[in-house]
Amino acid sequence: GQSLEQPSEVTAVEGAIVQINCTYQTSGFYGLSWYQQHDGGAPTFLSYNALDGLEETGRFSSFLSRSDSYGYLLLQELQMKDSASYFCAVRPRMDSSYKLIFGSGTRLLVRP
């Protein structure tokens, strides 16, 4: 099975850097994705790591270490609009449906 754990809540100041961790227990997956969800909104894709290492997309970066069963999302130059929930997600290996299994989610609150 798949289990992805995230801190439930993180608070940071506008302009700062914040890291949201995702630790997982899984029998195998293709890659680690990150989705952002504002209150009442739909999850929207942010970043994807197929391989170990860092992927950078503007202010957002994501990291994966399969040997440590660990990944994180790094948000730089935080803005008030970054206040949202962030979910890590995996697509299980040996799965032809391409479904996503989501983590428990982290609610990020950005303060002025």
Added chain:
Amino acid sequence: EPEVTQTPSHQVTQMGQEVILRCVPISNHLYFYWYRQILGQKVEFLVSFYNNEISEKSEIFDDQFSVERPDGSNFTLKIRSTKLEDSAMYFCASRPGTGDTDTQYFGPGTRLTVL
């Protein structure tokens, strides 16, 4: 930019009633999904649909649930006899063929309230 659409945005129903949630996935996508999110919790997979049939369903997707793609554009989720615990946000999602990433495109969701 193409997007997934869902109707209605909010559905209120009485326990035991049937509801149909509607979705129009992105037109050239091949894989379609329904996910559920109970308030304050994580997004949970319900069912995937490919090549006009269910490719996988979760334990949540019991006999009360069914999906259809009746006309090549709409994708519906039917709950035959709703229960209080079916109250949740229901998201439709779609993805292209076998791309390099696992990106799925989510609709805005339907909030289902069962009274």
